[in-house]
Amino acid sequence: MKAVIAIAHNTFRESIRDRLLYAILFFGLLLMLATIILGSISLEQDVKVIKDLGLAGIFIINFLIILSVGTNLVSKEIDRKSIYTVLTKPIERSTFIIGKFFGLAATLFVTTAIMSTVFVAVLLVKHAGLSPLIFASLVFTYIELLFLVAIALMFSSFTAPVASALYTLAFFLIGHSMTSLTRFGEQAGPFVRGTITAGTHLLPNLEKFNIKNQVVYEVALSGPQVLWTVVYAATYITVLIIIATNILKRQEF
Amino acid sequence: MQIALSIRNLSKEYTNFGGSHRVVSNLTLSVPRGEVFGFLGPNGAGKTTTIKMIVGLAFPTRGTIEIFGEPSNTRTVRARVGFMSENPYFYSYLTAQEFMLFSASLLNLSSIIAHERTASLLNMVGLSGAADQQIRTFSKGMNQRLGFAQALLGDPEIVFLDEPLDGLDPLGRVDFKRMIQALKKEGKTIFFNSHILSDVQELCDSIGIIHKGKLVESGPLTRILKGRESLEEHFIRVVGAKK
Incomplete structure (x- = not known):
């Protein structure tokens, strides 16, 4: 446990000292402030626009951090050989993967918290009112980001950063296209329908974390919906970390 | 005399689409506790691959590695081992x-x-x-x-150093040699790779020479050199003869 915390702390410290993170975060904060302007030019829909763009902006900025930092998590250590120092110590390789996951999770928690604070401040300035749904949406956004960290980490354990970023992006796009894919499958032949059905069961459905419409139109969340989403994410993340660990266990340097 | 490191019939093959390539072949050697052991060989001889297998960064295709009588890949053994890689790179921030x-x-x-x-x-x-x-x-x-x-x-009771003197200026090399000698006085076992044969001759109790993955000579330095030639001359003669 001490080693997991040490690796997580080290990953967190390395990422928050990276100037790239600040550049992305600065852009994100500008985006949050820009929602005020974009909201004011919409026709009496400013609160809706601010909520919609603000929540989307928090997600996109953090996703950019995952694509730039998360997809390097393991591969950069292998390229630079800094992994030698860690793996020759008396720790399991799973410890390294779990520590890396929690390290980036901590970084994203901080960046999400900073951007959410600005977002909430913008809503207060616009007298938009703060419903519990907004906070629920921020929590769901963070869970989806953890999901994407696990995907990036898994790919990072065996591919180069660019390939890892592309695969993570592909998973993200597919994960948000499950409804369309299912509809397409229903109209296709038996083979395509079977393939799509298998794919939709195997690949992550990231739409489960998207409750932006419920926030904008004030549609309450149900208890089972929240519970099921958390269980779904926790199970999937655990499986992805196990896969990443098994890949790393077989790796030679 | 307790054996700190015992390697038996160690082989490493890498397989790719072009076939398999043997990097280390049937390597057998042992290092007594408290000795400074120099592992020598030309570029690509298999020195670094051997060290990587000892410290668990690569897996042997065949053979066994034991440190103080236990398999080298256990956590208890790794707690007793120190390792410095070639051209080490750490977390820059x-x-x-x-x-x-x-x-x-x-x-x-x-x-x-x-x-x-x-x-x-x-x-x-x-x-x-x-x-x-x-x-x-x-x-x-x-x-x-x-x-x-x-x-x-x-x-650690045993320290593995992969090219520790590589790229150091003369003062740095003197410092490193002094530190290695201090570790030896503390009773630690040191196993290191180096190209700088004059330093190896100065520091080591025994050496092993590896060439094209095979151990061509191993033993106490005094027995190998017999006081007649320098290690550099001996190395060139042994490795040159095998080319």
Whole structure:
């Protein structure tokens, strides 16, 4: 446990000292402030626009951090050989993967918290009112980001950063296209329908974390919906970390 | 005489689409406790691959490696081993002290011991003045020194050093040799690769020469050289004859 915390702390410290993170975060904060302007030019829909763009902006900025930092998590250590120092110590390789996951999770928690604070401040300035749904949406956004960290980490354990970023992006796009894919499958032949059905069961459905419409139109969340989403994410993340660990266990340097 | 490191019939093959390529072939050697052992060979002979297999970064295709009588890949054995890689690279945004404390956490050292050892080892390698400096600002020699310090953090009984003298200036080499001799006096076993044969001759009790993956000679330095020639002359004669 001490080693997991040490690796997580080290990953967190390395990422928050990276100037790239600040550049992305600065852009994100500008985006949050820009929602005020974009909201004011919409026709009496400013609160809706601010909520919609603000929540989307928090997600996109953090996703950019995952694509730039998360997809390097393991591969950069292998390229630079800094992994030698860690793996020759008396720790399991799973410890390294779990520590890396929690390290980036901590970084994203901080960046999400900073951007959410600005977002909430913008809503207060616009007298938009703060419903519990907004906070629920921020929590769901963070869970989806953890999901994407696990995907990036898994790919990072065996591919180069660019390939890892592309695969993570592909998973993200597919994960948000499950409804369309299912509809397409229903109209296709038996083979395509079977393939799509298998794919939709195997690949992550990231739409489960998207409750932006419920926030904008004030549609309450149900208890089972929240519970099921958390269980779904926790199970999937655990499986992805196990896969990443098994890949790393077989790796030679 | 207790054996610190025992390698038996060790082989390593890499397989790709072009077929298999044997890097280390049937290597058998042992290193007694408390000795300084120099592992020599030309470029591509299999020295680094052998060290990587010993410390668990690569897996043997065949053969066994034991450290103090136990398989080398267990956590209990790794706690007794120190390792410094060739051209070590560390986390660039950490300071030297933060990196040492991070390494100490991986060794499960208590906070007090971690701080004490960090201070004394950074002082020993001449980095106490740079303890709060980020590693990205370090020169190659400073990285080597930090690598050496982290290898000793767990107070290991056996230390593996992959080309520790490579790229160091003359003063750095003198420092490193002094530190290796100090470790030997403490009774630690040291196994290192080097191209700098004059230094190996100065430091080592015994050597092994590997060429094209095969151990061509191994034993006490005094027996191998018999006082007639330098290690460099001997190495050129042995390796040259095999080419």
